[in-house]
Amino acid sequence: MVRSLVSLLPIVVILWANVSSASVTFSGTQYNAPGNGGTVSADLNRDGWPDVAVAGDWAGQPVVAVLLATSSGQFGAETNYSLPPNGFSDASNVLAADFNKDGALDLIISRRSAPQLNVLWNNGDGTFRKGPTINLGQKPSSFDLGDFNHDGLLDVATLECNFSYPLACSVNVYLGKGSAIFVKSQVVHLKSAVADHLMVADLNGDSNPDIVISRGTQLVIFWGQSAGTLASPSYLTPKDNDDVESFAIADFNNDGKLDLVIDTGTRLSSFMGCLSGSMWIYKNTGGNKFSLVGSLRGGCSFLHRIDMNGDLNQDLIFENGDPNGGFFGGILGNGDETFRALQSQSFPNQGGGSVYVRDLNLDSRDDYIVADALGGLTVALQTGGFKNCAPPNSAKLAAKICTPATGSTSASPLLVRAAGNSPVGIVQLQVWVDGVKKAVKWHDELAIKLALPSGTHRVAVIATDKYMGTAKSSVTVTVP
Numbered sequence: 001m002v003r004s005l006v007s008l009l010p011i012v013v014i015l016w017a018n019v020s021s022a023s024v025t026f027s028g029t030q031y032n033a034p035g036n037g038g039t040v041s042a043d044l045n046r047d048g049w050p051d052v053a054v055a056g057d058w059a060g061q062p063v064v065a066v067l068l069a070t071s072s073g074q075f076g077a078e079t080n081y082s083l084p085p086n087g088f089s090d091a092s093n094v095l096a097a098d099f100n101k102d103g104a105l106d107l108i109i110s111r112r113s114a115p116q117l118n119v120l121w122n123n124g125d126g127t128f129r130k131g132p133t134i135n136l137g138q139k140p141s142s143f144d145l146g147d148f149n150h151d152g153l154l155d156v157a158t159l160e161c162n163f164s165y166p167l168a169c170s171v172n173v174y175l176g177k178g179s180a181i182f183v184k185s186q187v188v189h190l191k192s193a194v195a196d197h198l199m200v201a202d203l204n205g206d207s208n209p210d211i212v213i214s215r216g217t218q219l220v221i222f223w224g225q226s227a228g229t230l231a232s233p234s235y236l237t238p239k240d241n242d243d244v245e246s247f248a249i250a251d252f253n254n255d256g257k258l259d260l261v262i263d264t265g266t267r268l269s270s271f272m273g274c275l276s277g278s279m280w281i282y283k284n285t286g287g288n289k290f291s292l293v294g295s296l297r298g299g300c301s302f303l304h305r306i307d308m309n310g311d312l313n314q315d316l317i318f319e320n321g322d323p324n325g326g327f328f329g330g331i332l333g334n335g336d337e338t339f340r341a342l343q344s345q346s347f348p349n350q351g352g353g354s355v356y357v358r359d360l361n362l363d364s365r366d367d368y369i370v371a372d373a374l375g376g377l378t379v380a381l382q383t384g385g386f387k388n389c390a391p392p393n394s395a396k397l398a399a400k401i402c403t404p405a406t407g408s409t410s411a412s413p414l415l416v417r418a419a420g421n422s423p424v425g426i427v428q429l430q431v432w433v434d435g436v437k438k439a440v441k442w443h444d445e446l447a448i449k450l451a452l453p454s455g456t457h458r459v460a461v462i463a464t465d466k467y468m469g470t471a472k473s474s475v476t477v478t479v480p
Contacts, residue, residue, distance in 0.1 A: 022309040022310055022311060022384060022385050022386050023309070023384035023385075024308050024309050024330065024332070024384055024385070025382070025383045025384030026308075026347060026348055026367070026368075026380040026381060026382050026383060026384075027348070027380070027381050027383050028347075028348025028378050028379065028380045028381075029074070029378070029379045029381075030376055030377070030378055031067060031075060031077075031078065031376075031377040031378075031379065032077070032078055032376070032377065033052075033054040033056065033065045033067070033078055033371050033376065033377035034054055034055070034056030034057050034058040034063050034064075034065050034080070034091070034371075035056050035057060035371070035372060035376075037054060037055035037056030037057070037091045037092055037093065037094065037354065037371065038054070038055050038092060038093030038094050038110075038354045038371075039052065039053070039054050039055075039094070039353075039354045039355070039356045039369055039370070039371045039377075040052070040053050040094050040095055040096050040107075040356055041053075041356050041358040041360060041369060041425075042096035042105050042394075042423055042424050042425070043105070043394035043395060043423040043424075044066060044068065044096065044104075044105050044122060044126040044423075045068055045124075045125050045126030046103070046104065046395045046396075046423060047069070047126075047395065048393030048394055048395040049069035049071070049072070049360075049362075049393070049394065050069060050358055050359075050360050050394050050425075051066065051067060051068045051069050051075070051126060052066070052067040052069075052075060052369055052377070052379070053065065053066050053067075053094050053096060053107055054067075054078075054094070054354075054371045054377060055091040055092060055093060055094035055109050055110075056091055056371065057090075057091065058080050061082060061083075061085070062082070062083040062085070062086075062088070062090055062091035062111070063080040063081060063082055063083060063091060064080070064081050064083065064091065064094055064107055064109055064120060064128075065078035065079065065080050065081075066078065066079050066081065066126065066127075066128065067079075067377070068126050069360075072361040072362065072363075073360045073361030073367065073379065073381045075379065078377075079127070081120055081128045083109060083111075083118050083120075084118060084130070084133060086111065086113065086114045086116075088111075088112070088113035088114070090111050090112040090113040090114065091109055091110075091111065091112075092109070092110040092111060092112045092140070093109070093110045093142065093143065093354075094107055094108070094109045094110075095107070095108050095143075095144070095145055096108075096423075096424055097145055097154050097424060097467055098154075098423075099119065099154060099176070099178075099179065099180040100121070100178065100179045100180065101178065102122075102124065103124075104122035104123070104124045105122055105423050105424065106119055106120060106121055106122045106128075106131065106180070107119070107120040107122070107128060108120075108134075108145075108156075108180070110140040110142075110143050111139070111140070112139065113139065114139065115135065115136040115137060115138050115139050115140070115160070116133050116134060116135055116136055116140075117133070117134040117136065117140065117143065117156070117158075118131070118133055118134070119131030119132050119133075119134065119180045131180060132179075132180050132181075134156070134174070134180065134182055136158060136160055136172070137160055137170070137172065137184070137187070138160035138161055138162045138168075138169075138170070139160060139161060139162070139163065140158050140159065140160055141159045141160065141161050141169070141195060141196060141197070141198075142158070142159045142196065142197045142198040142199075142213075143156060143157060143158040143159065143198060144156075144157050144198055144199055144200040144211075145157070145200065145467055146200040146209035146224075146467065147209070147467065147468045148173055148175065148208070148209055148224055148228035149175055149226070149227055149228030150207075150208075150226060150228075151175075151176075152468065153175075153176040153177065153178055154176050154467055154468070155173060155174060155175045155176045155182070155228065156173075156174040156176070156182055157171070157172070157173055157174075157198060157200055157209075157211050158171070158172045158174065158198070159171055159172075159195055159196075159197070159198040159213055160172055161195060167194075168189070168190075169189075169190045169192075169194075169195040169215075170187050170188060170189045170190060171187075171188040171190065171198070171211060171213060171222060171230070172184060172186065172187050172188075173185050173186045173211075173228065173229075173230065175228055185228060185229070186228075186229055186230055188222065188230060188233075190215055190220075192215050192216040192218075194215060194216045194243065195213055195214065195215040195216075196213075196214045196215075196244075196245075196246075197213065197214045197246060197247070198211060198212070198213045199211075199212045199213075199247075199249060200212075201249050201258055201427075202224075202258070203221060203223075203249070203257075203258050203284065203288075204223065204284075204286070204287075204288050205256075205257060206224075208223075208224035208225055208226055209224045210222060210223050210224045211224065211230065212247065212249065212260075214244040214245070214246065214247060214262075215244070216243060216244070217237055217238070217241050217242060217243055217244065217264075218235050218236060218237045218244065219235070219236040219237075219244055219247055219260065219262050220233050220234070220235055220236075221233055221234045221235075221236070221288075223288060234288055234289075234290075236260070236262065236282060236290060238262055238264050238278070238280040238292075238295075239280070239292070239295075240264055240277070240278055242264035242265055242266050242276075242277050242278075242299070243264060243265060243266070244262055244263070244264055245263045245264060245265045245277065245299065245300055245301065245302070246262075246263045246301065246302040246303045247260055247261065247262045247263065247303060248260070248261045248263075248303035248304060248305050248316060249305065250305040250314040250442060250443070251314060251441070251442040251443075252281070252283075252313075252314050252333055252335075252337050253283065253335065253336050253337040254312075254313070254335050254336075254441075255284075256439065256440035256441070256442075257284035257286065258284055258442060259281070259282060259283055259284045259290075259337065260281075260282040260284070260290060261279055261280065261281050261282070261303055261316060262279070262280045262282065263277065263278075263279050263280075263298070263299055263300070263301055263302070263303050263318070264277040264278055264279075264280065264299050265277030265299045265300035265301075276299060276300065277298070277299020277300045278295050278296065278297060278298060278299045279295060279296040279297075279298050279299060279303070279316075279318075280292060280294075280295050281293050281294045281295065281296070281337055281338075281339075283337050293337050294337070294338065296331065296339060298318065300320060301318040301319055301320045302318065302319055302320065302355070303316055303317070303318050304316070304317040304318075304319075304355045304357055304368070305317075305357065305443075306330065306357045306366045306368060307365070307366045307385070307443070307445070308330050308332070308366060308382065308385060309332060309384065309385040309386065310364070310365045310366075310382070310385025310386030310387060310388065311335070311385070311386055312335075312388065312441075312445060312446065312447055313332075313333045313334060313335035314333050314335075314442075314443070315330055315331060315332050315333045315339075316330060316331045316333070316339070317329070317330045317347075317355060317357070317368065318330065318331070319353070319355065319370075328347050328370075329342060329347065330342075330347065347380065348378050348380045353370045353371050353372030354370065354371045354372075355368055355369070355370050356368065356369050358425055359391060359421075359444065360379065360381060361381055362390060362391055362393060362394075362421075363382075363387055363390060364387045364388045364389055364390050364391060364419060364445055365382040365385045365386075365387060366382055366385075367379070367380060367381045367382050368380050388402075388417055388419070388445050388446075388447055389401075389402035389403075389417040389418055389419040389445060389446075389447070390402070390419065391419035391420060391421040391444060391445070392419070392420070392421045393421065394421045394422065394423055394425075395423070396422065396423070396471075397420075397421075397422035397423075397463065397465050397469050397470070397471045398420065398421055398422070398463065398471045398473070399418065399419075399420045399429070399461045399462060399463035399471045399472055399473040400418060400419050400420065400421075400461075400473055401416065401417075401418045401459070401461050401473050401474075401475050402417045402418060402419070403415055403416065403417045404416070404459070404475060404477045405475065406474075406475035406476050406477070407475075407476060407477075408475075408477055408478070409477070409478045409479075409480060410477055410478075410479065411479065411480065412450070412451050412452045412453075412479050413449035413450055413451045413452070414449065414450045414451075414452050414459075414477065414479065415447065415448075415449050416431055416446070416447070416448050416449075416450060416459060416461070417446070417447045418431070418445075418446050418447075418461040418473070419444055419445050419446075419463075420444050420461070420463025420464075420471065421444060421463070422463070422465045422466070422469075422471075424465065424466045424467060425444065425465075425466045426443070426444035426463050426464065426465065426466065427442065427443070427444075427464055427465070427466050428440065428441070428442050428443070428463075428464040429441045429442075429443075429444065429445075429446045429461055429462070429463055429464070430461065430462040430464075431446065431448060431450075431459065431460070431461055432459070432460040432461075432462065433450060433452070433457055433458070433459055433460075434457055434458055435458075438450065444463070446461070452479045453479065454479050454480060455478070455479060456476060456477070456478045456479075457476070457477055457478075457479065458474055458475075458476050459474065459475050459476075459477060460472055460473065460474040461473050461474075
C-alpha cells in the first residue's frame, strides 16, 4: 500500500498475518489427574506461569486437582482438594476467578448430581481451603461467569435442568454480592428440555455479556443489558435440523466481531450417542444478527477455538469426548470464515475429554490441555506454529507492544505486533492511534499494519481481561 503523504488523510488498518504455511505440531506430556470433569488454566499462585485445575473423581470422591507450573509449560504433581460430599462422585466443570477481591484466584465447581456450586478459597499461594456452597434451583448442566450488571463483582449464569420427569431446563442469572454470595435475579424457563451447554461472551460488542446456550436443534442467544437483565433471545437453527452438540465462539473472519460455528448431530435416542452431523458457520453481521455462510462435513463432536499454527487466524479443535474410541483433530481457518485442511495426526491426545486452550509457556502460540475420563491429563505445547509477540507473564493484567519500539522511526505501513496476559487470560486486544480506536482483535495476540500519515503518532494497545478490567501499553513512533 502507498503511504499517505497528507497528514489529514484517514489511517488505514490492514489485518496482517503470516501468509506462508506453518506446520501443525504439538508436544504432549502426560500427568495424573482425576477423570470425568472439566479443566481450566489460570495463574493460581501469581508467579507468572499459568497453572492447571481439573475437577473430577478421585478414589470415588469429588475433588479438584491443582497442578502448579514449575517452569515454562511444565507442571508439578497434582494436589487434590476434596469437595463437600453429597453421596456422589460428581465434580463437573471448574472455573477460576477472584470472588473475594483479595487478588488471588479462587475456584468454583459445578456438581452433576446436586443443585449446587462449590467454592474453594485460594490461600494466596495456589493452595486452597473449603469455601461456601452456592445453592441453585436445579442441577447445573453448565455455567459461566461475567459481570452482568457492571458493578465490579462477578456474577454467575447457569443452565439448570431437572432430569426427573417432567424434564425442564432454565437459564438463570445470579448477581454477585461479594465473597461468593449470589442472589438469583432472573430465570428464563426453556420450552425444550434438551439444553446442554452455556457460554458467556459479548457477541454484539455493546460491553454487556450475552449468554449462548445449545437447546435441541437450536442455538439460543440471550442478549445482556446494562442492568444485568436479559433481553429477548435470538435463535439460530442449522438447516439439517439435527441436535446442536456444541458450538465455538471466535472471530473467524478478522472483522472484530465474534462469529459462531455450530456442531450438529443425529442422536440415536435421548440416552445414546450421536450418529452423524455437520458444522455450520455463522457470520456476525452486527445488530444482533448472524448469517449462515457455509458448512463443513463432520459433526457429533465438541468444538474449541484455537490458533494451532500461529497465523493469527482462528482454527477449530474437535473431539467427541470418548476416551476409548474417541477422535481428536482440528481444522485450519483461513481468516475469512472459510476453513481448509483437516489436521488429525498432529495431536498428542487422540481420545477425548475436557479441553482448555491457552498459551501455557508464554511463547505466543496457543497450547491446550485435555483431561480424559480415565484419569489422565495431557498438556500439549504447540511446537510448529509461527511465533508473534511473546506475552507478558500471567501474574497480573498487562498489555505489551513488541513492535514498534517507542521512540523509533518507521515507514508506513507500520507493523504493530502486540499481546496481552492476565491470571485468567485475555479475550480482546484493541489498537488505538492518537486517541482513536483503529482495530479490534479477539484473543491475546495481534499483528496488524497501519497506513499512517507523516508525523509523530502515539500507538496504544488495550488488553481486556476474560472477566473484567483492562490494561494499556503505549509507544510513540515517527513516520517520515
